[in-house]
Amino acid sequence: MFKELAYYDGKTGTPDEVMIPFNDRSHFFGDGVYEATAAGNHVPYLLDDHLDRFYSSANALDINIPMEKAELKKLLCDLVKQVEGNTHFVYWQVTRGVAPRGHVYGEGMMGKIWVYIRPSKIGDPETAVKLKTRPDLRFEYGNIKTLNLLPAVLYSEEASRDGVHETILHRNGIVTECAHSNVSIIKDGVLISHPNDQYILRGIAKTHMIQACYRLGIPVLEREYTVDELMDADEILVTSSSNFILFADTVDGKPAGNKDPKTRNRIKDELVKEYFAYTGRTTIND
Missing domain, CATH: 3.30.470.10 (Aminotransferase class 4, branched-chain amino acid transferase, N-terminal domain)
Known part of the structure; x- marks a missing residue:
């Protein structure tokens, strides 16, 4: 081995x-x-x-x-x-x-x-993370998972130095995605997520989160949303294949999200259940 x-x-x-x-x-x-x-x-x-x-x-x-x-x-x-x-x-x-x-x-x-x-270990979905925002200065092949990751490296290093988990990127105030994750919001019981266009990678974890919402009867809107909407959201959800789903309670040093744990936990529990069924695991980490 x-x-x-x-x-x-x-x-x-x-x-x-x-x-x-x-x-x-x-x-x-x-x-x-x-x-x-x-x-x-x-x-x-x-x-x-x-x-x-x-x-x-x-x-x-x-x-x-x-x-x-x-x-x-x-x-x-x-x-x-x-x-x-x-x-x-x-x-x-x-x-x-x-x-x-x-x-x-x-x-x-x-x-x-x-x-x-x-x-490796999967991120703890019960622990809130801190996020920050930055202008999205990457090139327009965001929908292709290329090896050209220097912007993501710089955003991630800056986030690490500032003691935050991830950087939320935006173009002229429109949220796109994070440096190496997707980000979606919940407002008034509705999941809102940026559509799959050339500015974001079509996240596998994000796709399965949306499918989980459909199974649970949670409405989904795939549309553009702004940084102002992000800051006013009931929940901010960060999804990736290595961490499934994490939630934020701080953005740019200000309290944000963490206002609708019932809906958030319904989605999280459905995703964890899917992971257990797929892999045969009974716990996320040992």
Whole structure:
């Protein structure tokens, strides 16, 4: 069993053992796309949903994934079983391939698959988090899960230094998403979430939250909403595949959200129940 596992183009080992060719285009251009999810009981959560988005992202950038979807699914399921622990962070990416540095990549280049798996814990949905807002200065490929994450790195580092969990991004006052999560609000019993356009990534966790609301009879509006509406919301919900659903009680140092725990907990309980049914777990973390 590995404490941490790395995989590149057919080779498996520890992160220190697996070597990446110098001319892999990720080194020069961040030329690739990725996915990540949690795993419980060595079962990658919502794996089919993540694989669908992975292949869609690659197709949008003309990247050739060197495996069919079923083969990659089997690989990921096999690899996660080789890592110690009961809950894991499962990450995989495909880069465009290996070639001497040049912006033009030519046709027919075959991509390279990378995988990284480590033990991890899922964020506690019972504990409130603090958030901050910042203008969204990223480029307009937000709907593709690319490796070009420097803006997210800068936003996340700033948040960490300020002692907050995440940064909520906005364009001219319209909330888009967080640096590495989706953000939605509840107002008067209605879930409001930014529509899936070019400014946000179609979050798998966000999608399943919306599906949970439909099952529970909670109304959903997928529309733009403003920073003012965010600050006035009854609840502020942050969703991601590694933390499912978290709620905020502070934004930019001011009290915000945390006014409708009944509706929030109905959604949270439904998502946790789905995770337990999918993975066979009975607790979120050990």
